[in-house]
Amino acid sequence: MTGQGRRVAVVGAGIAGLCSAKLLSEFGFDVHVYDRTPDVGGVWSVTRRYPGVTTQNNKGTYAFSDFPMPADYPEWPTGEQVQRYLDDYVEHFDLRRLLRLDTEVVSADQDPVSQRWTVTSRNAVSGETAVEEYDRLVVANGIFCDPFLPPYEGREEYEAAGGRLCAASDFHDLADAADRDVLVVGYGKSSCDVAEALSDVAASTTLVAREVTWKMPRKLANVLNYKYILLTRLSEGLFEHIEQRGLGRFLTGSGRFVRNGLLGGIEWVARRQLRLDRTGLVPEGSFERIVRHAVSLATEGFYEKVEAGTISVRRGRSIAVLREKDGRPVAELDDGTVLPADVVVCATGFVQRVPFLSATVQERLFDDDGNFLLYRQILPNEVSNLYFVGYGSSLFSPLSAEAAALWTVNHMLGGATPPVEERRAFVRTRLDWMIDRTEGKQARGTNIIPFSLRHVDEVLDEIGLNVGPGTRLLQWLLPARPSSYRHAARELKRRHSVTEERTVVSTAS
Numbered sequence: 001m002t003g004q005g006r007r008v009a010v011v012g013a014g015i016a017g018l019c020s021a022k023l024l025s026e027f028g029f030d031v032h033v034y035d036r037t038p039d040v041g042g043v044w045s046v047t048r049r050y051p052g053v054t055t056q057n058n059k060g061t062y063a064f065s066d067f068p069m070p071a072d073y074p075e076w077p078t079g080e081q082v083q084r085y086l087d088d089y090v091e092h093f094d095l096r097r098l099l100r101l102d103t104e105v106v107s108a109d110q111d112p113v114s115q116r117w118t119v120t121s122r123n124a125v126s127g128e129t130a131v132e133e134y135d136r137l138v139v140a141n142g143i144f145c146d147p148f149l150p151p152y153e154g155r156e157e158y159e160a161a162g163g164r165l166c167a168a169s170d171f172h173d174l175a176d177a178a179d180r181d182v183l184v185v186g187y188g189k190s191s192c193d194v195a196e197a198l199s200d201v202a203a204s205t206t207l208v209a210r211e212v213t214w215k216m217p218r219k220l221a222n223v224l225n226y227k228y229i230l231l232t233r234l235s236e237g238l239f240e241h242i243e244q245r246g247l248g249r250f251l252t253g254s255g256r257f258v259r260n261g262l263l264g265g266i267e268w269v270a271r272r273q274l275r276l277d278r279t280g281l282v283p284e285g286s287f288e289r290i291v292r293h294a295v296s297l298a299t300e301g302f303y304e305k306v307e308a309g310t311i312s313v314r315r316g317r318s319i320a321v322l323r324e325k326d327g328r329p330v331a332e333l334d335d336g337t338v339l340p341a342d343v344v345v346c347a348t349g350f351v352q353r354v355p356f357l358s359a360t361v362q363e364r365l366f367d368d369d370g371n372f373l374l375y376r377q378i379l380p381n382e383v384s385n386l387y388f389v390g391y392g393s394s395l396f397s398p399l400s401a402e403a404a405a406l407w408t409v410n411h412m413l414g415g416a417t418p419p420v421e422e423r424r425a426f427v428r429t430r431l432d433w434m435i436d437r438t439e440g441k442q443a444r445g446t447n448i449i450p451f452s453l454r455h456v457d458e459v460l461d462e463i464g465l466n467v468g469p470g471t472r473l474l475q476w477l478l479p480a481r482p483s484s485y486r487h488a489a490r491e492l493k494r495r496h497s498v499t500e501e502r503t504v505v506s507t508a509s
Helices: 015-026 079-092 155-160 189-198 233-237 246-251 256-273 287-291 302-308 397-412 420-437 452-462 469-474 487-508
Strands: 007-011 030-034 103-110 117-123 129-134 136-139 164-167 181-185 204-209 311-315 319-325 328-333 338-340 343-346 386-388
Touching: 007 015, 007 103, 007 129, 015 030, 015 079, 015 136, 015 397, 015 487, 030 103, 117 136, 155 164, 155 319, 155 328, 181 189, 181 338, 189 204, 189 302, 233 246, 233 452, 246 256, 256 287, 302 311, 386 397, 397 452, 397 487
Parallel strands: 007 030, 007 136, 136 386, 164 343, 181 204, 181 343, 204 311
Antiparallel strands: 103 117, 117 129, 319 328, 328 338
């Protein structure tokens, strides 16, 4: 099954790229996986890991359906352990032969007649470029591909004075912060992780946070694992979906008092457990705003260090200018405060972009505000033979990526989709809703949180590969297990095998 129409390029060797490559190769596609880093892992690559990085999910939910995390891994694996797990996945499923690491895709152009893709790549080691043609292109470079570094005024003067400005994903060695004054910008999980880790060696550690947001303790009241709160269908049912149904409709309607009571109780516990009143870090608004644009797990030890004064938090502030003062690098905040800043680490989010795609392709991917227009977060409405996998910010990243990869394979095998007019209307309606519920934090149209399982439902329901009602019922109270979905690939193979047999019979007669 490697004949005409079967050659596929996958850009990205992280979670989404690897599971896409595995499924595509199992269905007979001729696959090449490109990644500019020297190892697999995407955000978990050795080139991207910052000190103190761990998963937000527990190991039981951050895994592929057919390849569990090692039993001896801790509940929240480190970045190094996740990368090793992904490398083991490659070895176990014989994917090494498909990989083209240290190889960046420089451009991908589509022929307007044949609709095939010409992919130009450059090897980072040899510097050589290569040009190859593919029938289909899968973009799996991730929504956390390129870190955003604010364009601070005075950067040249600051760096000339010896200062270092970098993204969190570009800071790898604790020793680089030893006995230095460090500023960390942001308040997401990576910001707090970095600040907590660097504070062990830095002369001073200051976190500059324009906005303070709600966070979830790993164990609520030091007893209840957060997976029983945020990684169930019940947690999703507490928030109003655009197509609300069943118990979710009750919880956001006539049973809203139950919902408000649950969220209020969690807020009360989290507020006290994380010392938010004592540290002056109680966020604005109620706890339900935790899902406005992301769900952030509290960093172990962070709030204790804030209370002890080891970490200083400048709440509601931002850096106005970087400069030199008395021969030293400093940062001036927007309130005029000047802080010593040998190192400024920015954990200020990522830019979701696909720079290798030609301008003519890109102009058909986005709306006027730069949001991706993707049906099911996968399929562009205006570009053929192009798929996006991993373009939904989910609490179940591996499971969501697998669902998208299954949908992609099914579509490549001839699976039907609604007419393009219906797809356009669906995408626009969902995007407008996403923008509204995230208060403009829609990550260029890729934010599906908190409806991670609901999104998996919609993707797999459309191709008839979802789990049954019994499993979904169980997931209302217990965290979803990726292994519950391992049947999906087997069923698609069985279905495709039946289709092949019928085609052979039809041809013979």
